Amino acid sequence: MGIAIETSGLGKRYGRTWALRDCSLAIPAGHVVGLVGPNGAGKTTLLSLAVGLATPTAGEVRVLGGLPAGSPAALDGVAFMAQDAALYRNLSVADMLRVGRNLNRRWDTARAQGRLAELGIRLDKKVGALSGGQRSQVALTLALAKRPKLLILDEPLAALDPVARHDFMAALMAAVAEEDVSVVFSSHVVAELERVCDYLVVVQGGQVQVAGEVEDLTAGHHVLTGPAEQVDAIAQRFPVVRDRRASAQAHLLIRTGDLSAAPPGWQRHPVGLEELVLAYMREPSASMLPGPARARSEQVAC
Amino acid sequence: MTTCSPPSPHGGSLPRLGLAWITWRQHRFAFYGLLGMLAGFAILMVVEGLRARSTYDQLGLARCASFSSGTCKQLAQELFSSYSPSWPLMFLLLLPGAFGAFIGGPLIARELEMGTYRFAWTQGAGRTRWLLTKLLLIAVVLVVVTAAYGVLYTWYNAPLDHVMSMAFGNYLGFEFQGIAFPVQTLLAFTAAVFAGLLIRRTMITVGTVFLASFGLVAATVFQLRQHYMTPLVTAGQIGPRDWAVATAYVDPAGHLLSDAQSQSLHSKWALLSSSGDGLPAVTFGNWLRAQHYTVVTSYHPAGRFWPFQFIEAGWMGLLILLLGIATVWLLRRRIG
Numbered sequence: 001m002g003i004a005i006e007t008s009g010l011g012k013r014y015g016r017t018w019a020l021r022d023c024s025l026a027i028p029a030g031h032v033v034g035l036v037g038p039n040g041a042g043k044t045t046l047l048s049l050a051v052g053l054a055t056p057t058a059g060e061v062r063v064l065g066g067l068p069a070g071s072p073a074a075l076d077g078v079a080f081m082a083q084d085a086a087l088y089r090n091l092s093v094a095d096m097l098r099v100g101r102n103l104n105r106r107w108d109t110a111r112a113q114g115r116l117a118e119l120g121i122r123l124d125k126k127v128g129a130l131s132g133g134q135r136s137q138v139a140l141t142l143a144l145a146k147r148p149k150l151l152i153l154d155e156p157l158a159a160l161d162p163v164a165r166h167d168f169m170a171a172l173m174a175a176v177a178e179e180d181v182s183v184v185f186s187s188h189v190v191a192e193l194e195r196v197c198d199y200l201v202v203v204q205g206g207q208v209q210v211a212g213e214v215e216d217l218t219a220g221h222h223v224l225t226g227p228a229e230q231v232d233a234i235a236q237r238f239p240v241v242r243d244r245r246a247s248a249q250a251h252l253l254i255r256t257g258d259l260s261a262a263p264p265g266w267q268r269h270p271v272g273l274e275e276l277v278l279a280y281m282r283e284p285s286a287s288m289l290p291g292p293a294r295a296r297s298e299q300v301a302c
Numbered sequence: 303m304t305t306c307s308p309p310s311p312h313g314g315s316l317p318r319l320g321l322a323w324i325t326w327r328q329h330r331f332a333f334y335g336l337l338g339m340l341a342g343f344a345i346l347m348v349v350e351g352l353r354a355r356s357t358y359d360q361l362g363l364a365r366c367a368s369f370s371s372g373t374c375k376q377l378a379q380e381l382f383s384s385y386s387p388s389w390p391l392m393f394l395l396l397l398p399g400a401f402g403a404f405i406g407g408p409l410i411a412r413e414l415e416m417g418t419y420r421f422a423w424t425q426g427a428g429r430t431r432w433l434l435t436k437l438l439l440i441a442v443v444l445v446v447v448t449a450a451y452g453v454l455y456t457w458y459n460a461p462l463d464h465v466m467s468m469a470f471g472n473y474l475g476f477e478f479q480g481i482a483f484p485v486q487t488l489l490a491f492t493a494a495v496f497a498g499l500l501i502r503r504t505m506i507t508v509g510t511v512f513l514a515s516f517g518l519v520a521a522t523v524f525q526l527r528q529h530y531m532t533p534l535v536t537a538g539q540i541g542p543r544d545w546a547v548a549t550a551y552v553d554p555a556g557h558l559l560s561d562a563q564s565q566s567l568h569s570k571w572a573l574l575s576s577s578g579d580g581l582p583a584v585t586f587g588n589w590l591r592a593q594h595y596t597v598v599t600s601y602h603p604a605g606r607f608w609p610f611q612f613i614e615a616g617w618m619g620l621l622i623l624l625l626g627i628a629t630v631w632l633l634r635r636r637i638g
Contacts, residue, residue, distance in 0.1 A: 051424045055635050075426050082420035089416075095327060102320030103425035103432070146426070
């Protein structure tokens with residue numbers, strides 16, 4: 001498997017503010033990658049840099065195994081679905097498809113029309129007259145018609161109601177299952193992730209906090225429950241991501257790959273992805289800690 | 303995976319005329335607007351042009367060899383007064399700014415404002431090709447339409463132009479019988495595209511560029527243009543198509559008088575001729591000649607029509623080029 005997105009020392013500054021800073025990251029191809037973080041964390045900036053809409057202030061970003069982001073070859077292989085779909089609202093769906101066909105070297109008209117027919121979206125309707133969910137589906141259809149190797153979606157779920165969210169993710173997953181495409185999508189809706197992502201990147205304050213395969217992340221983190229007075233001893237042995245106390249009891253989220261057994265007097269529980277992500281997002285200071293051990297050595301150095 | 307040229311459903315290259323279709327689809331209403339505005343003036347000119355031709359025939363002006371004196375001069379005057387007043391045509395002064403701003407302003411600003419640039423510039427064609435195609439196609443259309451307009455004006459004005467020689471600096475003639483109109487329109491268009499990239503708001507861009515272009519065109523027509531070359535000076539008569547830009551007086555010693563001196567000379571004559579001291583009323587000119595002053599005229603000879611056209615096209619063309627390059631450069635690096 002190649003690399004879908006690779007950044008080194010990547011930074012983007014708007015005015016005096018660094019939206020993204022000193023980011024080195026390698027996301028392997030063949031995954032469905034969730035990029036999460038609070039609003040303003042730098043998710044959109046990172047994705048804009050990856051599709052070549054923005055130019056880096058520092059460092060560089062490459063896609064599809066080494067193509068500079070935004071280069072002609074990269075634009076051919078990467079499809080981007082921007083936040084709020086970003087389509088021409090005054091055009092009909094048919095004209096929008098035609099715009100897409102005319103702007104791309106690779107284009108699968110039959111697939112696009114087939115998808116829209118399945119979804120029951122009429123071609124003669126104006127894009128602006130569609131519901132939010134339909135508009136997202138049209139945008140996804142346009143992105144998939146390029147037959148991309150890498151599909152990047154910026155907050156595809158943000159503007160959708162729960163039903164449309166579900167339908168959109170189902171459509172996305174069906175498309176991924178059909179062929180060999182890497183997907184990177186950003187979201188601040190953490191709950192959706194567990195079902196669809198097998199790789200996770202957490203961004204906070206313009207920096208990458210966590211990156212790794214979901215399996216590794218959940219296997220590499222544990223919740224330990226035990227007496228509060230022994231917390232220091234535990235903290236010396238394992239990095240503690242979250243320390244939550246309830247009277248004499250402490251619930252620690254620790255990071256370690258090889259925890260064969262809980263320390264005496266402590267109970268070990270597995271951790272869910274949502275809990276894990278929320279713990280990191282609540283503890284911006286955890287970004288000072290190195291990322292998960294396995295992931296850090298091969299993928300992350302932010 | 304370092305090279306990316308897989309077989310594709312349609313041939314691995316961009317559809318022929320694909321971007322042209324997009325340009326048409328997105329800007330056709332602006333184009334209809336352009337034609338609509340011009341159609342109004344065009345109808346006026348066609349009707350008036352036909353009417354002038356029939357008047358020309360009725361008056362029998364074809365039989366005249368010269369229009370400088372006698373009956374033929376009178377007939378020429380009659381033809382002149384039969385033309386409808388040309389003041390509606392002065393609105394044409396607004397057109398380069400209007401076309402440029404309304405067609406060029408939204409080109410980038412609207413994409414930025416609506417966010418659709420995130421779709422348009424992440425497709426396989428790339429943003430540079432997207433911009434260049436649009437710029438070139440619209441520029442060609444603007445040149446064709448405005449040049450056709452020049453031809454129509456020339457036709458409309460031909461009977462009058464034949465019997466009455468106008469100075470070549472005369473506004474409408476200079477705009478429409480050369481390349482000034484298309485070039486001004488292109489300048490306003492390029493400036494609007496560039497401004498849209500900086501301002502990022504369609505209506506503000508259109509308004510700003512419209513006013514600025516109108517100001518520039520007006521300044522060019524009424525101030526700048528006569529300074530393109532140093533005028534010649536003569537004490538004699540100038541030709542009918544020469545463009546007189548100023549008159550001045552030379553005293554008996556051969557010195558050119560300043561404006562203040564000329565003014566005081568004129569006051570002196572006014573005082574003398576109104577004092578009623580027995581002097582017969584003389585015209586200022588004759589009085590001056592009697593005092594051994596000479597009247598000289600600064601003018602641009604008629605042969606300078608094309609040099610003036612090229613000078614105007616030259617500096618505006620340079621601006622167009624610079625604005626175009628700046629737009630492409632900025633678009634490639636500054637967005638996002």
